[in-house]
Amino acid sequence: MRPSLLRTASQHLRRRRDYSSSAAQPERKVAILGAAGGIGQPLALLMKLNPLVSSLSLYDIAGTPGVAADVSHINTPALVKGFMGDDQLAEALQGADVVIIPAGVPRKPGMTRDDLFKINAGIVKGLCTAIAKHCPNALVNMISNPVNSTVPIAAEVFKKAGTFDEKKLFGVTTLDVVRAKTFYAGKANVPVTGVNVPVVGGHAGITILPLFSQATPASNALSHExxxxxxxxxxxxxTEVVEAKAGKGSATLSMAYAGAVFGDACLKGLNGVPDIVECSFVQSTVTDLPFFASKVRLGRNGVEEVMGLGELSAFEKEGLESLKSELMSSIVKGVMFARES
Incomplete structure (x- = not known):
């Protein structure tokens, strides 16, 4: 890691510690469901480093005791416990303030997208049924793909259980923002640490719409092309990552980082830190779609405000119209799965 990056990371952690030491922080429990997987393990590591986490609950169907033992040796305050199998899910969730769900299977050779959807959708449905029973007031951060469908599935499960709160269910689209910031900074030749780019829409293919016209710092160096x-x-x-890994993996490390960033934002919001704004896929009236990713202001109750899109360029307006049918199709697919299965 370059010295400049080390300094930046050190300054960021110091700011967080300064905030933590300036007032007594409430005890916060974070549960990660799918903690032994490719995303779950680095995500567990990053959440163990977060000074706002007092209890870290790691759950998966197998392998979690080893991950928990490994992560627990890190000299940060969060207490780590590992849980494995259906019979330990209730205890893993009990008292959780934030539940992060990276659980699911990667696509394997010979598996269709529909096969993958059914497996992951079933996993998400089962986990959300348990959340509704054991920690119905937790903020739920959905990473499991396809997010455009798994968030509507979770909403339907919570509605059926009578626990749905639109302010507390999030699709984690932060990786799209992280990528947009990185790619923009590289092309515009500006320091990436100061860049912000809103990304709206959904979390797959053309449903992802970065609003580079609203990027800060603004750059006049970029052409339409x-x-x-x-x-x-x-x-x-x-796809870029999958191809670079020659089909042997997907974006696990950058996704874990993005999940940790959004989890940290949720914890800060719960603790009353002002002006915490992130993009997320939530129930929304910003467009005519029932769920949509846009900037949201986070607070003690989860979503305090779903923010509008602001001024869009002609290219972005065209992209917005192009994504709607595909995104709506994914939302409907999730709703129908939850209702029929």
Whole structure:
């Protein structure tokens, strides 16, 4: 890691510690469901490093005791416990303030997208049924793909259980923002640490719409073709990683980082830190779609405000209209799965 990056990380952690030491922090329990997987393990590591986490509950169907033992040796305050199998899920969830769900299976050779959907959708449905029973007031951060469908599935499960609160269910689209920031900074030749780019829509392919016209710091150096290319690269970021790994993996490390960033934002919101704004896929009236990713202001109750899209460029308006039918189809697919299965 370059010295400048070490300094930046050190400053960031110091700011967080300063905040933590300035007032007594409430005890916060974070549960990670799917903690032994490719995303879950680095996510567990990153949440163990978060000073706002007092209790870290790691759950998976297998392998969690080893992950928990490994992570628990890190000299940070969060107490770590590992839980494995259906009979330990209730205890893993009990008292959780934030539940992060990266659980699911990767696509394997010979498996269709529909096969993958049915497996992951079934996993999400089962986990959300348990959440509704054991920690119905927790903020739920959905990472399991396809997010455009798994968030509606979770909503339907919670509605059936009588625990649904639209302010507490989030699709984690932070990786799209992380990529947009990185790619924009590289092309515009600006320091990435100061860059912000809202990303709206959904969390797959053309449903991902980065709003580079609203990027800060603004750059006059980028042509229309540059912006089209940046948009396409952001939309295809997952494929870029899969191809670079020669089919032997997907975006696990960057996704874990993005999940940790959004989890940290949720904890800060719960603790009353002001002006915490992140993009997330939530129930929304910003467009005519029932769920949509846009900037949300986080607070003590979860979503305090779903923010509007602001001014869009002609290219972005075209992209918005293009994504709607595909995103709606994914939402409906999730709703129908939850209701019929």
């Amino acid at each position: 540059d912006l089209k290319a940046l948009t396409k690269r952001t939309q295809d970021g997952g």
